[in-house]
Amino acid sequence: MTDAPTGLRERPKSPHLTVWRWHITMLTSILHRATGAALYGGALIVAGWAIALASGPEAYGQYKALLGSPLGKLVMFGMTVAVFYHLANGVRHIVWDAGHGLDLRSANASSIAVFAFTAAATLAIWLIAGMTGAL
Template structure:
């Protein structure tokens, strides 16, 4: 008896891509990025404990344009993961599953992550004096 040649569920031919699907994938990707970013944070802390030369090298690397871009991306990943995690906590209560609420929460998560990222960086630059 031959097995029917059916698509696996969920098969992507049926679904129309939406922002909720992109945010679901981004939530997983930002989780991985936060794991890698934590290694970066550990490297920075180890360099701090290793002495002035190692710390100066780490600071030089992180304050370069590429280092700041990576730190900005890490900050955005943290904020997106946070906002989407809060949305998941709301969903765990059984609220927010209707389509209109999902559409609104999509934009709240995206907008909130951008606003929180920019606020964190503006605050940091104000505290550091634009260093």
């Protein structure tokens, strides 16, 4: 006879946050997905802007006031960060798809480069907007 257990077997444990040690490429992957989802919200903001523009000066003025409020500026700043992060990380993925930069050192360096580009580009856009009176 066999000694096989007759009850339910214990299921194997899948990798989880408590099993994996956090690393920068893991963070960039999660943020890439999050910024991609946030950009859908940004598309709705742009669509609202176009609708307000087509609805006449009064509607456009109200929408512009909403986006010019402190909360609106915070949302627009976040959208700027999301656009530049998603762009930079997308370029990084294209490089990976070509088979380059897949070793650990290059992947970590490109992660840092993505964050650096995001910060520099976002700050540059907002500084230019401030200098031109767009804020």
